[in-house]
Amino acid sequence: MKIKAQISMVMNLDKCIGCHTCSITCKNVWTNREGAEYMYFNNVETKPGIGYPKNWEDQEKWKGGWKLGKDGKLSLRTGSKPERLLKLFYHPDQPEMDDYYEPWTYDYETLIHSKRRNHQPIARPRSLITGERMEIKWGPNWEDDLANGESARQDVNLKKISEDITLEFHDIFMKYLPRVCNHCLNPACVAACPSGAIYKREEDGVVLVSQDGCRGWRHCVPACPYKKVYFNWKTNKAEKCIFCFPRLENGLPTVCSDTCVGRLRYMGVLLYDMDKVVAAASTRDKGEIYHQVLDVIADPHDPEVIEAARREGIQESWIKAAQESPVYKIVKEWQLGLPLHPEFRTLPMVWYVPPLSPITRRMEANCYLPEADEMRIPIAYLAEILAAGNTAVMTRTLQRLLDMRAVMRAKTTGDDLPSRLEFAPEVYEKMFRLLGIAKYKDRFNIPAGIQGKSNAEMREAQGGGLYTCPGGRC
Amino acid sequence: MNTFFYGVLPYIALTIFVGGTIVRYVFFERGWTTKSSEFLSKKSLKWANPVFHLGLLMAFGGHFVGILVPKFVTEAAGTDEATYHMISLAGGIPAAVLFLGGFLWLMKRRFFGSSRMKVNTSGMDRLLYLVLLLTILSGTAATLSNITAGFDYRESISPWFRSVLMLSPDVSLMKNVPAIFQFHMFMWMMTAILFPFTRLVHCLSLPFEYLLRSHIVYRRR
Numbered sequence: 001m002k003i004k005a006q007i008s009m010v011m012n013l014d015k016c017i018g019c020h021t022c023s024i025t026c027k028n029v030w031t032n033r034e035g036a037e038y039m040y041f042n043n044v045e046t047k048p049g050i051g052y053p054k055n056w057e058d059q060e061k062w063k064g065g066w067k068l069g070k071d072g073k074l075s076l077r078t079g080s081k082p083e084r085l086l087k088l089f090y091h092p093d094q095p096e097m098d099d100y101y102e103p104w105t106y107d108y109e110t111l112i113h114s115k116r117r118n119h120q121p122i123a124r125p126r127s128l129i130t131g132e133r134m135e136i137k138w139g140p141n142w143e144d145d146l147a148n149g150e151s152a153r154q155d156v157n158l159k160k161i162s163e164d165i166t167l168e169f170h171d172i173f174m175k176y177l178p179r180v181c182n183h184c185l186n187p188a189c190v191a192a193c194p195s196g197a198i199y200k201r202e203e204d205g206v207v208l209v210s211q212d213g214c215r216g217w218r219h220c221v222p223a224c225p226y227k228k229v230y231f232n233w234k235t236n237k238a239e240k241c242i243f244c245f246p247r248l249e250n251g252l253p254t255v256c257s258d259t260c261v262g263r264l265r266y267m268g269v270l271l272y273d274m275d276k277v278v279a280a281a282s283t284r285d286k287g288e289i290y291h292q293v294l295d296v297i298a299d300p301h302d303p304e305v306i307e308a309a310r311r312e313g314i315q316e317s318w319i320k321a322a323q324e325s326p327v328y329k330i331v332k333e334w335q336l337g338l339p340l341h342p343e344f345r346t347l348p349m350v351w352y353v354p355p356l357s358p359i360t361r362r363m364e365a366n367c368y369l370p371e372a373d374e375m376r377i378p379i380a381y382l383a384e385i386l387a388a389g390n391t392a393v394m395t396r397t398l399q400r401l402l403d404m405r406a407v408m409r410a411k412t413t414g415d416d417l418p419s420r421l422e423f424a425p426e427v428y429e430k431m432f433r434l435l436g437i438a439k440y441k442d443r444f445n446i447p448a449g450i451q452g453k454s455n456a457e458m459r460e461a462q463g464g465g466l467y468t469c470p471g472g473r474c
Numbered sequence: 475m476n477t478f479f480y481g482v483l484p485y486i487a488l489t490i491f492v493g494g495t496i497v498r499y500v501f502f503e504r505g506w507t508t509k510s511s512e513f514l515s516k517k518s519l520k521w522a523n524p525v526f527h528l529g530l531l532m533a534f535g536g537h538f539v540g541i542l543v544p545k546f547v548t549e550a551a552g553t554d555e556a557t558y559h560m561i562s563l564a565g566g567i568p569a570a571v572l573f574l575g576g577f578l579w580l581m582k583r584r585f586f587g588s589s590r591m592k593v594n595t596s597g598m599d600r601l602l603y604l605v606l607l608l609t610i611l612s613g614t615a616a617t618l619s620n621i622t623a624g625f626d627y628r629e630s631i632s633p634w635f636r637s638v639l640m641l642s643p644d645v646s647l648m649k650n651v652p653a654i655f656q657f658h659m660f661m662w663m664m665t666a667i668l669f670p671f672t673r674l675v676h677c678l679s680l681p682f683e684y685l686l687r688s689h690i691v692y693r694r695r
Contacts, residue, residue, distance in 0.1 A: 194681030216507035
């Protein structure tokens with residue numbers, strides 16, 4: 001047993017309203033620079049849709065993530081090491097700018113300086129890359145609320161499920177999917193980097209690109225199945241979501257989590273057994289990867305795990321944070337969090353509580369709370385995104401969320417509790433407190449400092465002259 | 475005059491080449507990159523770039539043998555002058571076609587292709603393209619002008635270059651070298667001087683250690 005700590009995130013999709021506040025605050029902090037205009041470390045997609053960059057989920061096209069060989073060994077889908085050294089000169093699977101979108105601004109000046117005319121002046125769009133006038137044909141949230149219409153049908157998850165999805169108005173459905181880097185346990189981008197510039201931090205599992213070490217070979221970009229490593233065309237180096245590590249180190253949640261108006265993001269520590277990672281990623285049945293990953297996550301209350309964690313030099317404050325981690329509760333204790341596309345085999349460490357949705361019209365007349373399979377969003381579709389097609393896992397998870405509602409409703413109406421509850425009623429109440437009320441201090445439990453200071457000490461230090469910023473170069 | 479060009483300039487070039495590269499690596503590593511433009515214009519790169527780099531590797535191999543391996547070694551191995559010349563032409567002309575062809579193809583892409591390429595082209599890039607073009611052109615012209623084997627560079631340029639490396643330059647060897655070869659000498663020294671300040675440094679970063687490394691890299695803060 002080799003225990004490591006990982007900062008992990010949960011997003012409760014049931015509460016996401018697709019407002020893009022996370023994307024905007026992230027962008028304002030990290031990617032409002034030349035060369036990074038097109039990057040969204042955090043973006044929100046409407047599903048069904050092809051997403052950003054276009055069709056990122058289609059690994060037949062992009063060759064991201066890992067594949068399992070006949071011998072049961074994992075290899076990168078984009079090719080073996082020698083094969084990929086030949087691709088240094090031209091990488092056929094690398095997305096180009098138009099796969100994301102060409103960023104633009106508007107000629108706002110004309111609004112101010114226009115002479116008096118019969119018609120209002122307009123601000124015409126201009127490319128942020130070339131500075132030339134351009135016609136806007138695609139953008140990072142072009143499919144917002146199914147706005148693009150046709151492209152929703154191209155969603156690869158729709159194609160994979162056998163059910164006939166018509167997307168006619170009377171049974172149309174949608175959901176939001178906010179995405180950041182998943183800071184995977186088995187990151188394909190790290191494995192693909194020829195320079196060894198991308199690494200996973202031992203202390204907290206954050207995956208980072210060394211801006212000094214990066215040589216611009218670009219192999220991380222196609223290798224990441226989530227397309228969450230970006231190529232900066234100005235500095236000619238790769239960049240990605242950094243999980244706001246300077247904030248984490250000070251005990252603060254990421255900007256996207258902190259500013260989420262729906263209060264649907266949770267952050268905390270998970271302890272995991274490093275020795276089990278490769279086996280879990282190599283699970284033959286892709287629908288079972290989820291259960292294997294749950295097994296990789298160690299129980300922070302288990303004395304053996306605590307002992308092993310201490311052996312690895314994990315601080316007491318981190319072990320304590322792992323025991324009180326909201327992420328551990330949601331993901332492992334209640335098993336409400338699911339990984340995004342576990343079949344990519346990177347073992348993502350950002351988890352999603354699947355969304356409930358309104359009842360389908362045919363059921364509307366005769367029930368208040370529906371069963372899991374009576375809802376608008378087809379279970380098979382959700383399962384394709386969050387459970388590698390395992391509908392049993394999806395049904396079970398949604399049913400738990402419905403049970404929670406039934407229990408809480410029974411408290412005020414005095415109705416009988418549903419007969420087949422999986423947990424004690426108090427557990428559902430705790431679930432409700434964390435998912436429904438979602439107080440700031442309950443949502444985030446991040447131990448300050450790999451510097452070995454407590455949160456209180458860090459806050460003290462920030463006010464005084466003792467503060468040394470992360471990296472120690474301020 | 476010859477003393478400067480063949481006794482002094484090579485050392486200036488070598489000093490800037492080595493010293494500049496070290497300084498850049500130690501203090502300015504953040505700018506050390508391939509400066510790939512595949513992201514801005516992908517399709518046009520597909521054949522031009524591999525062709526250029528293949529030609530470059532072939533040309534590099536040919537120069538390595540022709541300059542660093544002394545004539546008596548190849549002759550001891552049973553290759554007389556005529557045979558050697560045939561072999562070098564058989565390798566050199568295809569190399570020149572790929573190298574120069576690929577380079578012109580890349581130039582067309584960079585200067586007459588997608589307007590996005592402008593944002594990836596700095597002033598230093600323009601200078602580098604000019605110097606490289608003249609270097610490759612003069613090298614190709616020298617190879618082609620010497621098909622009839624009037625001039626044996628392995629009796630002049632090669633021993634001179636080795637004498638430079640041995641730190642006792644024998645300038646007299648370069649006395650009767652044809653003008654086109656002399657021009658090629660000047661251009662490669664210019665390229666060497668520019669090297670540390672350009673994207674060319676990426677050739678030193680060929681990631682062979684990648685073949686030996688484990689998949690996942692962990693690092694402490």
